[in-house]
Amino acid sequence: MATPPLLSTKKCPHCQQWSSWQQNPDDRCEHCGELLDPRAQQNAVAREELENQKMPTIFLIEIKPEDGSVVRFFKTIVRGGQLLFATIMAFLVWLVTAVAA
Numbered sequence: 001m002a003t004p005p006l007l008s009t010k011k012c013p014h015c016q017q018w019s020s021w022q023q024n025p026d027d028r029c030e031h032c033g034e035l036l037d038p039r040a041q042q043n044a045v046a047r048e049e050l051e052n053q054k055m056p057t058i059f060l061i062e063i064k065p066e067d068g069s070v071v072r073f074f075k076t077i078v079r080g081g082q083l084l085f086a087t088i089m090a091f092l093v094w095l096v097t098a099v100a101a
């Protein structure tokens with residue numbers, strides 16, 4: 001006998017009506033289409049941004065289209081070095097975690 005999917009309801013913070021809720025951060029109200037749990041959605045977005053920031057791309061040198069070919073050449077080398085460094089750091093972090101576990 002299959003158990004029915006767990007259904008819960010949540011009161012919509014926008015139209016104050018009860019709507020079925022899958023407990024996902026992006027569930028929307030059946031009545032007005034607004035997010036049932038805006039804070040969970042914000043948390044999910046913030047967490048995603050944090051995960052995207054794991055790769056330290058912020059300090060990467062920006063190669064601008066107006067840079068001359070020589071500047072672009074050197075910037076590409078520095079960028080490669082930075083990426084290599086970031087990869088090595090990520091590997092070391094992984095290694096430390098793997099050994100510690």
Ligand SMILES: [Zn+2]
Pocket residue numbers: 012013014015016017029030031032033034
């Ligand atoms: Zn609503």
